[in-house]
Amino acid sequence: MALMRRSLLQGSLGFAAGSPLARPYIANAQAKTMSAWFAQGFVEDEDIALRKAVAGYEKASGNKVELSIIPFAPQRQKIVSAITSGVVPDVTQNNPAEILPLYAWQDKWIETEDIVETQKARFSETALKSAQAYNDVTKKRAYYGVPLRGACVPCHTWKSLVEKADMKMADRPRTWEGYFDFYKKVQDNLRKKGERKVYGLGFQVTANGVDPAALFNAFMHGYGGQGIVTPEGNLNLDARIREAAIKAAEYLGGAYRDGYVPPSAINWNDADDNNAFHAKLMVMDVDGTISTEVAVKAKHPEWYFDEIVTDGLLYPTTNDGKPITCITAMLNAVIPKGAKNVPVAKEFLKFLIQPEVLQDTVETGLGRNLPPMPELAKTPFWQNPKDPHLKGYVQQGLLGPTQPDYYVFNPAMAEVYAQHVYSKAMIAVAKKGKATDAVDAAFNEIKEIFAKYPIKQS
Amino acid sequence: MSVALSSRRRSIHRWRRRADAVGSAVLSVALLVWWLLPIYNMLLIALDPEGETEFKGDLWPSDPTLKAFAGVFFEGYWYLKDFWLQFGNSFFIGAMTMVLTALIGSLGSFALGRMWRGRAGVISTAALLLYTVPVYFLVIPFYLLMHKYGLNDTLWAVIAANVTFAVPYALLILQWYGRLVPLELDDAARIDGATPVQVYMRIYLPLMAPALAVIGILAFLTAWNEYLYQFILLSSPGNKTVAISLATFFDNEYTPWNYPAAASLIYALPPIVLFFAVRRCIAAGLGSRRFRQ
Known part of the structure; x- marks a missing residue:
């Protein structure tokens, strides 16, 4: 027994003594190893392209990237857990997008200007603005993100349903209200033909997810109400903005109230409008990215090529015929404070934003993601004349007039979205309330939220 | 009279036992169906060549395939x-x-x-x-x-x-x-x-x-x-x-x-x-x- 104990102790001591000798190789390798959490692609090729980019960097640098590919939706939980606890990866993404300005406010990101600088001339202005945020600790705005890809909100229409109502796509007015009124007429005609279950408009008049805020913003811009937050981060609720907000609330809530929106829309979550659209529950939908189209491409190519129309290039104008500035949300790479290997993380991101690498990682997404550099929109992929959706989408979200979402200018707007302030206004009108009262209540709530995020002007 | 009464009671008792047995059996089958239905539905989806989730009224897929099981076994997807x-x-x-x-x-x-x-x-x-x-x-x-x-x-x-x-x-x-x-x-x-x-x-x-x-x-x-x-x-x-x-x-x-x-x-x-x-x-x-x- 004593012999056993002694031999066990000796063995343990020997193992403990030997460990440091065996470890230098690992320790050395760890010094050049970084961890990265990236969102999983929607098709396998996206992941393959990302892995290829990582392998390319590893080969070029001799460093190692521990890449963890995580599903997009739950990635948020993991990132929030990591940042909250302070145990962070070296690189991750701003998923949800609002965390870039929110955590920048709390000084939780490493500055990234030196990374962005390597490709600064190539990035769109919107991409560059989206990578910046205000830091409430340093009291200045700086780069905290590295733009990887973008997305905007186009309109999607079932051409076949419009034709079923004996109407023509070419007859759609190009001005804002006329454009959406057209779909009300489509529904009226479908009802006359005995079609009871199809609705004209797929508005997300709900208090779930991020879609309602994007929809309300689109309508604010459609009614000429651009600029509720200035690029300096100040709240602007002047008469022009108020009038646009009232019209937006009235049109969106009113369409629901008047029966032009599926009744279930009041409970929709982010993916529900896509599903309802695919089920032909409504003639048109206003929804971010062209995932609506891309999702059916493999299984129903006839839908993709012939039946569904994306209005990106032919996105309506304001009621007085002016082009509308579209909000393009950007996905950025970020380096959290507390990251163990910042130099390698920065080097990796410099590699990742080279145009040829970005092109590969963006285009493998079948067009769901927009590139952050205008020159990448001129490739055969985006300009393919045989594809009915890509050219218009990239025009709307990258080459046309764009701007970042308002939370980029002030993180208060992220809280406005999270509190579903716009949704409450839309729903109040849907329940037969007055749009003016609903908007006044919304603006009071917005003022209270913005009071918590004062931005010092330099 | 008492023999007839006793025979009638026995008959009622037999019927009750039978009704109890039938009731228990029906309840058991209903519960079993309730519990196994999601698994059965999952099996139908697994055997469908395209993984269609919409139930079209068929109790068995028209064209069942083990493709998905093979995909799992050989890590094909x-x-x-x-x-x-x-x-x-x-x-x-x-x-x-x-x-x-x-x-x-x-x-x-x-x-x-x-x-x-x-x-x-x-x-x-x-x-x-x-x-x-x-x-x-x-x-x-x-x-x-x-x-x-x-x-x-x-x-x-x-x-x-x-x-x-x-x-x-x-x-x-x-x-x-x-x-x-x-x-x-x-x-x-x-x-x-x-x-x-x-x-x-x-x-x-x-x-x-x-x-x-x-x-x-x-x-x-x-x-x-x-x-x-x-x-x-x-x-x-x-x-x-x-x-x-x-x-x-x-x-x-x-x-x-x-x-x-x-x-x-x-x-x-x-x-x-x-x-x-x-x-x-x-x-x-x-x-x-x-x-x-």
Whole structure:
């Protein structure tokens, strides 16, 4: 027994003594190893392209990237857990997008200007603005993100349903209200033909997810109400903005109230409008990215090529015929404070934003993601004349007039979205309330939220 | 008259028994259908060549195929590329959670119920307070704790979390079950010179086997079906589990649902095998020969 104990102790001591000798190789390798959490692609090729980019960097640098590919939706939980606890990866993404300005406010990101600088001339202005945020600790705005890809909100229409109502796509007015009124007429005609279950408009008049805020913003811009937050981060609720907000609330809530929106829309979550659209529950939908189209491409190519129309290039104008500035949300790479290997993380991101690498990682997404550099929109992929959706989408979200979402200018707007302030206004009108009262209540709530995020002007 | 009455009563009694039997059978079948319908539906989806989820009224797919099962076995679909590695990780987490929960639970219940009988109930009830906090809110403290212990991104971090949540319930059940084991057995063993360890090993554990089997299965199932802690605590591709992998399917509009359905059916096999393996042990109960001896 004593012999056993002694031999066990000796063995343990020997193992403990030997460990440091065996470890230098690992320790050395760890010094050049970084961890990265990236969102999983929607098709396998996206992941393959990302892995290829990582392998390319590893080969070029001799460093190692521990890449963890995580599903997009739950990635948020993991990132929030990591940042909250302070145990962070070296690189991750701003998923949800609002965390870039929110955590920048709390000084939780490493500055990234030196990374962005390597490709600064190539990035769109919107991409560059989206990578910046205000830091409430340093009291200045700086780069905290590295733009990887973008997305905007186009309109999607079932051409076949419009034709079923004996109407023509070419007859759609190009001005804002006329454009959406057209779909009300489509529904009226479908009802006359005995079609009871199809609705004209797929508005997300709900208090779930991020879609309602994007929809309300689109309508604010459609009614000429651009600029509720200035690029300096100040709240602007002047008469022009108020009038646009009232019209937006009235049109969106009113369409629901008047029966032009599926009744279930009041409970929709982010993916529900896509599903309802695919089920032909409504003639048109206003929804971010062209995932609506891309999702059916493999299984129903006839839908993709012939039946569904994306209005990106032919996105309506304001009621007085002016082009509308579209909000393009950007996905950025970020380096959290507390990251163990910042130099390698920065080097990796410099590699990742080279145009040829970005092109590969963006285009493998079948067009769901927009590139952050205008020159990448001129490739055969985006300009393919045989594809009915890509050219218009990239025009709307990258080459046309764009701007970042308002939370980029002030993180208060992220809280406005999270509190579903716009949704409450839309729903109040849907329940037969007055749009003016609903908007006044919304603006009071917005003022209270913005009071918590004062931005010092330099 | 009385013979006729008696015959009529017997007849009514027979009818009642038959009605009871028929009622029980109908209820049993209804419950069975209710429980098995989702699994049957999953099988239909797994056998469908395209993984169609829409039920078209067919009780069996018109063109059934084992393509999805082959995709899982040979890791042919891109989300299932490391399926067997992940399966191994899930099994390791489940098995270790089961063993450690049974071990810690039995030691705890033995100490509280047999050796320190005074305020034992207070301690085991206090442990249950853990369940009053939603597990969702404990994930960040756990994440931080595991990092401090150097266990982050290891399977042991998830095992530790699972065991933490399983042990209070195990303690409660084992303590209550332990009350059925007469304390006189311990006293008799001690008089014969048995140490506490011997009492635990030779008397307590064998007699607690049915309860331990139940606790073990529950702990295994909890670990097997748990997702949040696995997702948050594990990051490296080599440490991922089937629960994490299956969740990836929900993030994709292209998902051919036959693959996750087939993977889920295969994933459901170990708990079923485990249940049948220990079923006899559970049924044996306190009436076993060992207890009588």
